[in-house]
Amino acid sequence: IxxxxxxxxxxxxxxxxxxxxxxxxxxxxxxxxxxxxxxxxxxxxxxxxxxxxxxxxxxxxxxxxxxxxxxxxxxxxxxxxxxxxxxxxxxxxxxxxxxxxxxxxxxxxxxxxxxxxxxxxxKTGESEINPLDINALIDETVLFIAVDAKVRNISIKIELERNLPFIRGDRIQLQQVFLNLISNSFDALEGIPFIREIFIRTFLKNTETIQVEVTDTGCGIPKHNISNLFARFFTTKTDGLGLGLYISRAIVEMHEGVLNVKNNAARGVTFYFTLPASKKANP
Ligand SMILES: Nc1ncnc2c1ncn2[C@@H]1O[C@H](COP(=O)(O)OP(=O)(O)OP(=O)(O)O)[C@@H](O)[C@H]1O
Ligand SMILES: [Mg+2]
Missing domain, CATH: 1.10.287.130 (Signal transduction histidine kinase, dimerisation/phosphotransfer (DHp) domain)
Structure with missing residues (x-):
């Protein structure tokens, strides 16, 4: 209740x-x-x-x-x-x-x-919008959670498309989106005896849009929960607040992107979001 x-x-x-x-x-x-x-x-x-x-x-x-x-x-x-x-x-x-x-x-x-x-x-009060290399941000974030992943016996793989256009955004807020998605994947992989993997990928979806994907081989999401996932306070965890995805979606939407999820064919889920490519030349 x-x-x-x-x-x-x-x-x-x-x-x-x-x-x-x-x-x-x-x-x-x-x-x-x-x-x-x-x-x-x-x-x-x-x-x-x-x-x-x-x-x-x-x-x-x-x-x-x-x-x-x-x-x-x-x-x-x-x-x-x-x-x-x-x-x-x-x-x-x-x-x-x-x-x-x-x-x-x-x-x-x-x-x-x-x-x-x-x-x-x-990160209230510190919102700062700058040109960003999303791949560099991912590298940085992965470094940040590498020890945690190792302790949990989870391997993190990344496949980043080279020479992506920059995006404009708040570095800290976007990093929070990654941390939320990754920490959810950590939870989903808890107790999974098979492959314990998180796969992060970026690619240019079209000339104006970059897509980022975070895939895991975790427990997956029951069909009946999919539509509630991004709702405020929706959680299936005893110690969860159900805010991670709600806030992540808000951050992505504030950056004029879209965040969504699908179950993988084999195992686990893929969260994917878009971000508009900056029209200005890379700095
Ligand atoms: N990678 C995932 N695999 C399986 N289920 C997931 C995954 N990510 C999210 N979920 C499901 O979505 C629910 C909502 O996630 P969300 O991050 O919003 O909240 P939470 O992780 O429960 O709590 P909080 O992030 O606030 O600590 C989770 O409780 C879980 O049931
Ligand atoms: Mg969460």
Whole structure:
């Protein structure tokens, strides 16, 4: 029951009304600060104007999330310490009330974790759009998780098409997409006794589009789950939050790409996403 739950809008409103007073103007100036990317927009040619608009929106979203998480984190910390104090004061008395206080503590911690995940995954406030070599980013990311893969006895293979055009994007955010997909593959390969492999591939789909694929030989996805996979809070893991794919898709879409999944013919799944090739010559 604790999985896949959604807070209804009315409950959300109530929470808002009852929230504890927070620092006046906390986080507010951030909302109005011009995103870094728009400050640079003068340097871009009119050809890229639609991209500029897109990138400004990315900046706005990350800054909004940053302010929001800041505002919510404070009352959450307060609720946690009040509940913990009340529990301590009760000592061994009132076991029923103690149980309820523990629910409050657990739910508070879970909410704080969700916020923390958003923060890390969107690297809020640091959105920076640059020309990127997606192959170099993959090499870097694979290096980053190589030790982890080795410990898990998983081999990572890469096949990157040479001389791909650059893309324009946020390095950290796109790296998060790879890390999310790879960490899901790690989970899917847990306990698989056959080939334990992750295969990362890039290629030019057409003159304007680069495609990236992350394939694994893991447990695969039951047909009935495929349509829910990218929904917020959808998870089949006991310790999952169900945010990885939701946020990954949001990041890819913010980069004007599409992220999707298919089961492989033999074993495991392939997550694949597109990114528009930058029209400007490579720097
Ligand atoms: N490579 C994969 N192989 C099999 N199933 C997968 C794979 N990737 C994702 N899934 C399924 O999709 C669900 C949602 O994935 P998602 O990354 O959004 O959340 P999570 O991994 O459960 O939790 P979180 O990423 O927030 O820690 C997973 O719980 C799992 O059931
Ligand atoms: Mg995940």
């Amino acid at each position: 604790r999985k896949n739950r959604k807070i209804s809008d009315s409950r959300r409103e109530k929470t808002q009304e009852k929230r504890l007073p927070v620092e006046k103007n906390a986080g507010k100036p951030d909302l109005f600060k011009r995103p870094k990317s728009s400050q640079k927009s003068n340097a871009l040619t009119p050809k890229n104007q639609s991209q500029v608009f897109q990138l400004t929106r990315v900046g706005k979203l990350t800054e909004f999330v940053s302010s929001l998480t800041h505002e919510i984190s404070q009352p959450l910390t307060a609720i946690l310490s009040y509940a913990q104090a009340a529990k301590r004061m009760l000592g061994g008395r009132e076991p029923k009330v103690q149980e309820i206080l523990q629910y409050i503590i657990n739910d508070d911690l879970r909410a704080a974790e969700v916020i923390q995940r958003f923060r890390t995954l969107l």
